[in-house]
Amino acid sequence: MGADLKVIGNADQDAQVECQIRDLTVTFTTDSGEFPALNHVNLDIIKSKITAIVGESGSGKSTLGLAILNGVAFPGKVTEGSVDFAEHGNVLKLRGKALRHFRGPVVGTVFQASQNAMNPLARVGKQILDLGRSHHYKDPRKLLHEAENLARRMAMDPSRVLTAYPHQLSGGMRQRMGIIMALVLKPKVLLLDEPTTALDLLTQSAVLEIIRSIHRERHLTTILITHDMGVVAEISDYIVVMYAGRVVEQGSTHETLRDPRHPYTRAILRAIPRLTGDLNRARPLEGSPPDLTQIPATGCVFRSRCSYRVPQCDLVAPILESVDTGHFVACHQEGLIRD
Amino acid sequence: MSKFFKRIGKRIVAGLVMILAVSSFTFFLVHFMPGNPVQTKLNTLIEEGIPPLQAQAQVRSMYGFIPHQPLYIQYFHYVWQVLHLNLGKSISYSGVPVMHLLLKAMPWTVIMVLTGLAVSFIIGITAGVIASVKRNSKLGDGLLLLSTFLHGIPQFIMALGLAYVFTTIFKIFPFGAPYNAAISPGFTIPFIGSLARHAVLPIAAYAISGFGAWALTMRASVTSVLGDDYILAAELRGVTPSIRLRYIARNAMLPLFTILTLSVGFMFGGSIFIETIFDYPGLGYTINTALAARDYPLMDGAFLMITAAVIIATIVADLLYTVLDPRIQRI
Numbered sequence: 001m002g003a004d005l006k007v008i009g010n011a012d013q014d015a016q017v018e019c020q021i022r023d024l025t026v027t028f029t030t031d032s033g034e035f036p037a038l039n040h041v042n043l044d045i046i047k048s049k050i051t052a053i054v055g056e057s058g059s060g061k062s063t064l065g066l067a068i069l070n071g072v073a074f075p076g077k078v079t080e081g082s083v084d085f086a087e088h089g090n091v092l093k094l095r096g097k098a099l100r101h102f103r104g105p106v107v108g109t110v111f112q113a114s115q116n117a118m119n120p121l122a123r124v125g126k127q128i129l130d131l132g133r134s135h136h137y138k139d140p141r142k143l144l145h146e147a148e149n150l151a152r153r154m155a156m157d158p159s160r161v162l163t164a165y166p167h168q169l170s171g172g173m174r175q176r177m178g179i180i181m182a183l184v185l186k187p188k189v190l191l192l193d194e195p196t197t198a199l200d201l202l203t204q205s206a207v208l209e210i211i212r213s214i215h216r217e218r219h220l221t222t223i224l225i226t227h228d229m230g231v232v233a234e235i236s237d238y239i240v241v242m243y244a245g246r247v248v249e250q251g252s253t254h255e256t257l258r259d260p261r262h263p264y265t266r267a268i269l270r271a272i273p274r275l276t277g278d279l280n281r282a283r284p285l286e287g288s289p290p291d292l293t294q295i296p297a298t299g300c301v302f303r304s305r306c307s308y309r310v311p312q313c314d315l316v317a318p319i320l321e322s323v324d325t326g327h328f329v330a331c332h333q334e335g336l337i338r339d
Numbered sequence: 340m341s342k343f344f345k346r347i348g349k350r351i352v353a354g355l356v357m358i359l360a361v362s363s364f365t366f367f368l369v370h371f372m373p374g375n376p377v378q379t380k381l382n383t384l385i386e387e388g389i390p391p392l393q394a395q396a397q398v399r400s401m402y403g404f405i406p407h408q409p410l411y412i413q414y415f416h417y418v419w420q421v422l423h424l425n426l427g428k429s430i431s432y433s434g435v436p437v438m439h440l441l442l443k444a445m446p447w448t449v450i451m452v453l454t455g456l457a458v459s460f461i462i463g464i465t466a467g468v469i470a471s472v473k474r475n476s477k478l479g480d481g482l483l484l485l486s487t488f489l490h491g492i493p494q495f496i497m498a499l500g501l502a503y504v505f506t507t508i509f510k511i512f513p514f515g516a517p518y519n520a521a522i523s524p525g526f527t528i529p530f531i532g533s534l535a536r537h538a539v540l541p542i543a544a545y546a547i548s549g550f551g552a553w554a555l556t557m558r559a560s561v562t563s564v565l566g567d568d569y570i571l572a573a574e575l576r577g578v579t580p581s582i583r584l585r586y587i588a589r590n591a592m593l594p595l596f597t598i599l600t601l602s603v604g605f606m607f608g609g610s611i612f613i614e615t616i617f618d619y620p621g622l623g624y625t626i627n628t629a630l631a632a633r634d635y636p637l638m639d640g641a642f643l644m645i646t647a648a649v650i651i652a653t654i655v656a657d658l659l660y661t662v663l664d665p666r667i668q669r670i
């Protein structure tokens with residue numbers, strides 16, 4: 001344990017790892033069979049940076065977020081691997097009170113369904129106080145004061161939103177309250193699972209801007225799960241691309257967007273007109289997202305949708321390998337993939 | 340706040356309409372019953388040598404009916420009397436106003452039913468929460484089985500069973516009568532103690548027969564709330580188990596108010612058996628004796644009272660619901 005997690009390789013010499021994920025495998029057991037939603041995921045979350053996790057629906061982003069909180073619940077189960085935090089050790093080993101005080105004060109979370117993340121029968125302010133009580137906050141007024149400040153920053157009237165019941169707020173307001181509830185305990189890690197899906201574009205960019213400035217002020221380590229490559233390009237430092245429960249590409253945002261090496265990354269980037277600026281070149285990704293219960297045991301998971309496919313892809317699953325300092329790709333053909 | 344009162348006002352009006360409907364129903368039921376009791380009584384009186392006019396007056400004061408008048412006039416007369424809380428006079432307790440008898444019987448039933456309801460509610464929701472939270476364990480399965488089993492037992496069998504086990508096999512509790520006749524009634528410790536000892540079994544009969552419904556409903560409700568996003572969110576924010584349990588319980592309890600009314604009706608219905616078996620002079624007992632004696636005015640009155648009680652319970656349940664769920668507009 002201790003604060004000396006090894007950095008696998010990073011262009012940034014000062015980079016420190018906040019959270020080190022090794023061989024993380026999460027298996028779901030359902031009526032349609034047993035399948036891994038995460039398959040040997042290896043990942044370093046760099047301290048004080050914003051790491052974006054992207055990938056199609058069902059690729060395992062939320063499951064990864066839950067696993068980071070040791071919150072994978074039935075019918076899912078962590079079957080292998082570890083999630084080490086610099087000062088807390090392997091959180092998958094935390095139980096009871098230790099786990100409870102890890103969630104909240106250490107990692108503040110906004111959930112994917114954050115519009116429904118508040119108890120409908122209690123006023124918002126009361127729920128913030130419940131949060132304080134759960135984590136032994138001595139001065140509840142200070143906590144409310146903090147919440148009021150955050151509300152004001154998010155362009156909401158604090159006296160109104162804190163005395164309201166959740167149903168009296170709009171979907172976007174509830175989502176911003178979710179962000180406030182994640183920040184109010186002053187965690188050092190912020191885990192955001194599609195935190196702005198209910199917001200209009202203007203509010204979304206305003207809220208992201210606030211998240212970024214708080215991230216900087218408090219030296220937070222931020223993990224941002226999103227579908228939106230525009231958001232990724234705008235605010236993240238690192239990017240992790242997931243496909244069918246595997247990390248297929250990972251690197252600094254700048255480098256990865258400039259020179260994507262995995263065919264899947266290239267495909268999702270091509271699918272977005274607003275990055276390339278050329279509507280004619282925008283092409284949706286062909287084929288459908290993989291059905292995790294039907295994934296063949298051998299070979300590359302992406303091959304059925306890949307235009308660079310070679311016989312080797314059917315036989316051997318590519319492993320995540322360094323192609324550049326801090327840039328990793330899981331593809332047999334990455335060397336050939338150049339514009 | 341005005342919407343809140345409007346809501347209550349609407350409920351009360353609806354309740355009055357309901358009472359009117361029930362009293363109309365009983366009027367026609369009695370009127371069309373084979374061997375029309377009103378006519379029979381009139382004939383009996385005349386046969387006994389009472390002059391027809393006097394007999395008519397007597398029947399009228401008993402049933403609130405005026406034989407030989409057109410049906411609709413009889414009906415309006417009856418409803419008018421009911422609206423004035425005049426339920427006629429009892430036949431078996433000759434000449435005593437029905438209202439008087441009912442007011443004397445009412446407290447026994449209301450106190451027993453409410454206590455039984457409270458006990459079954461508390462035990463039921465506790466069992467329901469445990470059965471849901473531990474639903475993948477032996478304890479959860481056991482509670483589910485027990486609730487389903489108890490829910491299926493008719494109240495009179497429950498009452499008889501309790502009486503047999505605890506007064507005959509194990510002579511733990513006294514049987515019959517609401518208190519020991521040797522102790523003179525009053526606000527004294529021995530008398531209240533005797534009341535309480537006699538009340539244990541009938542209250543247990545109400546509570547155990549009502550418990551299953553609460554437990555099963557609460558179990559289903561808690562199970563659905565446990566899957567709600569805000570409960571998971573609270574857990575992932577590190578909220579303490581006790582606060583989370585409070586969130587779960589309050590949310591899961593809301594659907595229960597819809598069965599509160601059913602439960603009250605069920606328990607008042609059960610009073611017919613339970614009070615008869617345990618010899619309690621309440622409404623149920625009164626209905627039973629009225630049935631045996633063909634005392635129709637008394638029977639009608641008692642049914643009307645039970646209807647009124649159920650309607651009041653509905654209004655109270657609605658009020659509680661409104662207070663507990665902020666999503667129901669109050670302003």
Ligand SMILES: Nc1ncnc2c1ncn2[C@@H]1O[C@H](COP(=O)(O)OP(=O)(O)OP(=O)(O)O)[C@@H](O)[C@H]1O
Pocket residue numbers: 028030037055056057058059060061062063064074075076112292
């Ligand atoms: N409770 C569950 N029961 C069964 N399968 C589940 C459950 N939760 C997730 N899964 C499965 O795990 C896989 C990954 O799901 P996950 O929610 O992590 O995807 P995601 O990348 O967050 O998708 P989205 O972008 O739609 O949020 C999916 O195939 C999903 O069906």
Ligand SMILES: [Mg+2]
Pocket residue numbers: 061062063112193
């Ligand atoms: Mg998700």
